[in-house]
């Protein structure tokens with residue numbers, strides 16, 4: 001699912017992440033799900049098709065263990081040092097758009113507290129930190145003159161990490177488009193792709209001396225669907241055709257940035273961060289709908305990057321598809337675009353939160369227990385299904401999990417989170433299982449380092465392994481932080 005509680009119409013219900021495959025696990029899920037396919041009914045956990053071995057499962061020696069955040073969710077200080085407004089400032093300024101009328105201030109105040117947060121990560125033993133750069137701190141109106149204070153800030157963050165032996169992983173776009181670019185058409189306008197390439201080049205030139213894992217675009221699906229179709233995220237549009245345009249232009253922007261990266265000669269590696277969703281048809285009649293949900297949730301993003309083509313069944317007036325005009329989507333594509341989009345990357349970043357069932361009407365249905373985020377159906381084995389599907393269906397490429405996690409059940413601060421310990425353990429096990437079976441997985445980042453601003457949920461959903469009191473900005477590691485630290489130290493995951 002795309003980080004949103006509900007899809008815009010009843011006929012095309014909530015979307016999920018897609019992992020359709022012919023594996024035994026999928027077949028087991030299918031059989032188990034048939035009995036519990038109600039979209040709103042209680043989820044019946046599927047029987048566990050796999051049990052961990054008695055001995056700890058080791059990870060490769062150079063496995064990258066990390067934590068992740070993004071600029072608007074943790075930084076605060078949205079008007080300091082020349083930062084221009086982004087679409088999230090505008091969106092959150094309308095109180096009804098975000099729970100509690102919350103905004104990106106103060107968030108976790110990481111703009112000021114990055115040194116202490118780097119210490120915290122160092123204490124946990126993490127090898128990498130994924131954060132995003134706010135485009136409008138670098139280019140306050142999206143293009144033109146560079147704001148040196150913005151570059152200086154992120155140089156200080158990078159230096160603080162490198163000084164502690166923590167590898168920076170930097171997302172270029174995590175949904176906070178400069179408002180001036182939105183005013184000029186946003187991702188509906190092809191020009192935005194050129195502005196993104198310029199912004200990316202500015203950063204590659206500024207930080208090219210550092211070994212960094214660059215992620216071009218974070219979850220283009222969520223930004224396109226939830227921001228341009230469901231109207232739940234900025235920029236708050238409810239137009240499937242705008243969503244389709246946002247898909248193509250974000251994908252094109254990704255490819256242009258990869259080309260800029262190669263041309264710049266910057267150190268490090270580059271890829272795109274895609275949220276993917278294993279999809280399980282709940283009965284044999286649901287296979288067609290599930291394939292279309294898989295197309296719009298997964299292949300619409302994987303295929304252009306890894307195969308150089310768009311799937312033909314992702315867009316159109318069919319159950320499970322993105323209900324946009326397929327002809328208009330094709331008309332956006334100029335000769336050579338798919339060559340740009342499929343420019344070879346160094347890695348594929350994936351973000352995994354759970355699975356979905358699909359019924360014969362192409363509707364996503366609840367087949368697993370959900371977290372406090374109603375879109376999140378938790379099934380650790382889905383991660384294995386996804387990873388092995390990527391191995392089987394696409395050309396080989398190193399895979400990095402750049403997000404994986406769950407929220408606390410209640411909005412209150414807690415450091416007692418056995419559910420998250422269990423979530424992490426079972427997902428690490430499935431990652432180790434996939435590695436054992438030849439999946440080229442190179443690292444695993446937990447979402448999130450800190451409790452933070454969870455978009456339309458404001459501060460009511462806490463996703464951190466470290467709790468934050470937003471009034472005092474005190475950091476309090478949860479039990480899951482201690483557990484994660486132990487796993488990193490052992491570089492292995494135990495059965496329980």
Ligand code: NOJ
Pocket residue numbers: 003070073218219351403447454463
């Ligand atoms: C994915 C997004 O990248 C991140 O910003 C968000 O907080 C998490 N999912 C949890 O919803």
